[in-house]
Amino acid sequence: MKKTLYDILAVEADATPEQIRAAYQRATAELDHEGQHDPNKKVILREAFELLLHPQKRASYDARLARQTNLQAQAAANQGKPEVTMTPGQKPKNWLAPAILIALLLATVAVWWSVKQKEARNKLKEISATSEISPTVAASRLPAQQLVSVPGNSDSGKSAEEIYALRSPSIALISVFSPSGVQVAIGSGVMIEPQVLITNCHVVRSGVQYRAKIGKEVLPATVIMADEEFDLCRLGVPGSSAPPVVLGSTDSLRTGQKVFAIGAPQGLDLTISDGIISSLRTLASGRVIQTTAPISPGSSGGGLFDDAGKLVGIMTFQHKLGQNLNFAVPADWINTMSSRRASNQGVGALTMSSIESQSQPSPASASLWGSWACMNVQTGFSMEVSFSRNTQVSGNMNGKRFYGNYALNERSLTFVGDISLSAQVEQLGEAKMLINTDRGGRLACARTGT
Numbered sequence: 001m002k003k004t005l006y007d008i009l010a011v012e013a014d015a016t017p018e019q020i021r022a023a024y025q026r027a028t029a030e031l032d033h034e035g036q037h038d039p040n041k042k043v044i045l046r047e048a049f050e051l052l053l054h055p056q057k058r059a060s061y062d063a064r065l066a067r068q069t070n071l072q073a074q075a076a077a078n079q080g081k082p083e084v085t086m087t088p089g090q091k092p093k094n095w096l097a098p099a100i101l102i103a104l105l106l107a108t109v110a111v112w113w114s115v116k117q118k119e120a121r122n123k124l125k126e127i128s129a130t131s132e133i134s135p136t137v138a139a140s141r142l143p144a145q146q147l148v149s150v151p152g153n154s155d156s157g158k159s160a161e162e163i164y165a166l167r168s169p170s171i172a173l174i175s176v177f178s179p180s181g182v183q184v185a186i187g188s189g190v191m192i193e194p195q196v197l198i199t200n201c202h203v204v205r206s207g208v209q210y211r212a213k214i215g216k217e218v219l220p221a222t223v224i225m226a227d228e229e230f231d232l233c234r235l236g237v238p239g240s241s242a243p244p245v246v247l248g249s250t251d252s253l254r255t256g257q258k259v260f261a262i263g264a265p266q267g268l269d270l271t272i273s274d275g276i277i278s279s280l281r282t283l284a285s286g287r288v289i290q291t292t293a294p295i296s297p298g299s300s301g302g303g304l305f306d307d308a309g310k311l312v313g314i315m316t317f318q319h320k321l322g323q324n325l326n327f328a329v330p331a332d333w334i335n336t337m338s339s340r341r342a343s344n345q346g347v348g349a350l351t352m353s354s355i356e357s358q359s360q361p362s363p364a365s366a367s368l369w370g371s372w373a374c375m376n377v378q379t380g381f382s383m384e385v386s387f388s389r390n391t392q393v394s395g396n397m398n399g400k401r402f403y404g405n406y407a408l409n410e411r412s413l414t415f416v417g418d419i420s421l422s423a424q425v426e427q428l429g430e431a432k433m434l435i436n437t438d439r440g441g442r443l444a445c446a447r448t449g450t
Contacts (some may be wrong), residue, residue, distance in 0.1 A: 004065060005048040013062070017053055020439040021258070024049035025276065029420055034395045052158065157307025163260045164272045165307045170245045171262050172197055173269035174212045174235070174301065176207035176219070188263035188302035190311060191237060191242045197221065197235040198334055199301030200316055201228050210235060215270060227337040230329060231316055234337070245303065248310030250287050250330045252279055255412055256422045256438065261293040261315055261326075263302020271299075279407045279414050281327075289313045289328040291406075292420060304328045325405070365408040368430050370450035371395075374435070381440030386449075397439075 009023045027045050042215050051057045111147060158166070175198070176185035187203030189212060197212060210221040217240060225234040257277045265271050275293030282288075289304065295315050304313035313328030368387040375382050385395035393406040393415055402419045413435060415421040426442075427434035433445040 005052055007042060008048045020049065020052050025441060080150040085141050160260060160272060160274050161310055162394055167245060167262055167303065167305055168270050169215055171240050171270060171303060172212040173264040174199055175211045176204055178210040186264065186298050187300045189295040191244045192334060193244050195237050195240045197237055198314060199235060200231050200314065201226050201233040201234055202231060204233055205302045212237050214240055215347035219384060225337060225339055228341050230333045230337060232314065232329065232333060232337055245311045247331050247334060248306055248311065249332050250280060250289065253280060254314060255279060255414055258307050259291055259293055260305045261295055261302060263299040263315055265296035265299045276420065279409065286330060286333065289330060291326050291328060293326060295326045340354055368408060370447055372433060372445040373448050374443040376440050376443050379441060383440065383443065
């Protein structure tokens with residue numbers, strides 16, 4: 001039997017959007033872990049994920065599956081019926097002509113509906129191209145009969161393709177030059193106001209002359225405000241026509257949420273990558289975003305966007321010794337910047353050591369230390385896991401080994417490394433623990449060692 005989209009993502013037909021999103025993230029992470037794999041697998045996973053997360057498309061797909069199931073059941077039933085014999089002079093009933101007529105009618109309706117959907121999508125794109133409005137507002141300008149086909153009516157957010165088309169015109173490649181005109185550094189920047197870029201101060205501190213490449217424009221830039229404590233610098237770019245982005249807030253973020261990073265890693269401008277929010281790290285000055293969205297040298301100063309296209313962070317640094325440990329300062333800080341030097345010795349108070357020094361183990365995380373055996377008796381999902389004092393985690397999940405780091409913020413538990421896992425700790429005692437995960441559901445854990 002041909003695989004359904006539910007089979008491809010390994011979810012039940014009544015799976016919730018959250019379960020579908022978690023299944024897609026799990027499947028793509030497993031492909032990435034394999035290294036070499038058929039690239040078509042990711043394409044198929046992405047198509048299945050986007051269709052099943054779109055309410056109207058999923059309803060249409062479910063109806064088509066139901067029709068196919070009914071037809072298969074009828075065919076199986078007919079195979080078991082005795083062969084009909086005709087008496088002399090009896091005329092056979094001709095069912096072929098009505099069946100062909102019905103098929104033609106259904107095909108005509110399907111073509112008409114497809115044309116209407118395409119017209120609605122094109123109309124939405126025309127409206128969105130001239131003004132930055134929400135999909136709901138754009139949909140309200142369309143004829144009532146076309147509203148059901150507007151992609152923006154879905155709660156699934158924008159795709160990577162849509163985020164790139166919307167925000168890449170506002171991303172800059174920043175080149176830094178010495179007094180003698182020698183290029184000494186590169187970085188990224190985001191247009192936050194007309195003719196004003198935001199970037200990291202550590203990007204511009206090694207030189208005195210700056211040039212911003214935004215689309216086809218290459219323009220001189222100057223530092224107009226430096227907040228070294230936040231590691232954020234504003235650059236004036238006179239003459240730039242690049243559109244400013246819309247600022248978001250960490251208040252709207254949650255662990256596990258999809259995000260997109262756009263910048264210039266290694267000088268390769270307008271590069272997009274995606275990932276999730278691994279954690280929100282609380283420092284004295286506010287919350288810093290930890291994400292799995294890959295970055296490289298040159299990405300510093302680039303934008304981190306949520307699935308609505310809002311700027312939620314500025315990519316700042318990565319943990320070179322960790323795996324997929326990338327950090328962004330929150331966009332909330334942009335509106336509270338002031339000209340000031342960093343309180344520590346270097347430019348930018350945000351480093352891995354500053355985060356680690358302010359992330360001392362809490363009594364709750366100390367209770368995690370040791371080895372646990374976890375099981376979901378209904379699904380058979382099992383996990384053996386060991387938590388160390390230095391936030392490292394290891395074990396096996398359904399027999400597959402993994403290593404990485406963990407974080408416990410209040411009751412939110414996250415793993416980052418060979419696997420990405422989010423869980424809520426519902427109960428934590430000396431010998432027993434109950435956690436609700438995005439992979440194996442609710443797991444009952446018993447301590448097996450200290």
